[in-house]
Amino acid sequence: MTVGLYQQLQCTWNFNVAPEKLLREISLEDFDALAIPGGFEEAGLYADAFSDEFQAVVRHFDEHKKPIATVCVASLILGHSGVLHNRKATTYNHPTSKRLAQLQSYGADIVNERIVQTGHIITSSNPGTAFDVAFSFLEMLTSEENAKKVKDLMGFN
Structure with a gap:
């Protein structure tokens, strides 16, 4: 299920996302995992993701040891919340980017992988x-066998 802070999000390149539910309408206890995509600062990613409301969501999932997955700069959201302090992590690492240094400033142990x-x-x-x-x-949510099966069915093997 997709959950957001607003009924519609204006993303980069005129892409709109309409979450199925708003954060205020759900109970975090009903969810097994948290997936956070990356995004662009110009599209407002950090303003929303660094909000007290969303930072509380991140800390909730970490405190309950529920799986959290981030793509690209979304790890900065975890760093900002404090959950990556003294933990190994990475983020967007293009040679022109300063995002690794930003993640490190949150106390993350940077791994360039x-x-x-x-x-x-x-x-x-x-x-x-x-x-x-x-x-x-x-694989974290189900099993290695299931992940391999889905990969195969999707043509990734």
């Missing part, structure tokens, strides 16, 4: 990792 999994948390280095993150997340 495509995907970094530390316990129940997955972080990744760029948008091109999205499928790999999704399959790792699926």
